[in-house]
Amino acid sequence: MPKSNKVLLVLNGALNKKFLVQIAKNYSFILAADGGANKCLKAGIKPDIVVGDLDSITPKNKAVLKGHLKQVSRQDNSDFEKALDYLKTLKPKQVDIALFWGGRFDFCFSNFLAASVYLKCFDIRFLLPGAIVYLLSRSARIEAKKGARVSLIALEEIKNISTQNLIYSLKNETLKPGQRGLSNIAKGNFTVNFKNGKLLVYTEK
Numbered sequence: 001m002p003k004s005n006k007v008l009l010v011l012n013g014a015l016n017k018k019f020l021v022q023i024a025k026n027y028s029f030i031l032a033a034d035g036g037a038n039k040c041l042k043a044g045i046k047p048d049i050v051v052g053d054l055d056s057i058t059p060k061n062k063a064v065l066k067g068h069l070k071q072v073s074r075q076d077n078s079d080f081e082k083a084l085d086y087l088k089t090l091k092p093k094q095v096d097i098a099l100f101w102g103g104r105f106d107f108c109f110s111n112f113l114a115a116s117v118y119l120k121c122f123d124i125r126f127l128l129p130g131a132i133v134y135l136l137s138r139s140a141r142i143e144a145k146k147g148a149r150v151s152l153i154a155l156e157e158i159k160n161i162s163t164q165n166l167i168y169s170l171k172n173e174t175l176k177p178g179q180r181g182l183s184n185i186a187k188g189n190f191t192v193n194f195k196n197g198k199l200l201v202y203t204e205k
Contacts, residue, residue, distance in 0.1 A: 013102035052079035152181030158197030
């Protein structure tokens, strides 16, 4: 498979066809995690490869994507993790994840935690029709429109965290898991500075 600095990973969550078609145009390489292939083809998108145990992709779509399937039979991890493991071999700079929400909070939160293990391998973003969720383990500059709602959600205690260009700023403070970082407002593009920990940054488009 050709290497790409930016990859779209499509999961088997709720399909917003218009949204998926719109974002797919920005990627030269698209990977589907098992049943995510069904969602891609339903939207008229042919993934470059499908990774998983392949028990969710339909037989019809298996035939359509013959030659683009990579079956991983182990049962001690999810198709999402199988796809992320495969992406480690491609060494992209950024992995953007779509259709990660399927109506169950347990699956959604589990996806955030599972992905956090791979932050040492590539940057990770979760894409929504009206927002982007950045998964961070270090400082980052984030694009945002003036007035956009921003929430900082610590997955673990983060010490000496600072922000710039948010209405309510942090200056070398400790952010613990909880509600303190919710519903901030961006003045425009902003930065989050910290060295250790795992942080979700929710930013409205």
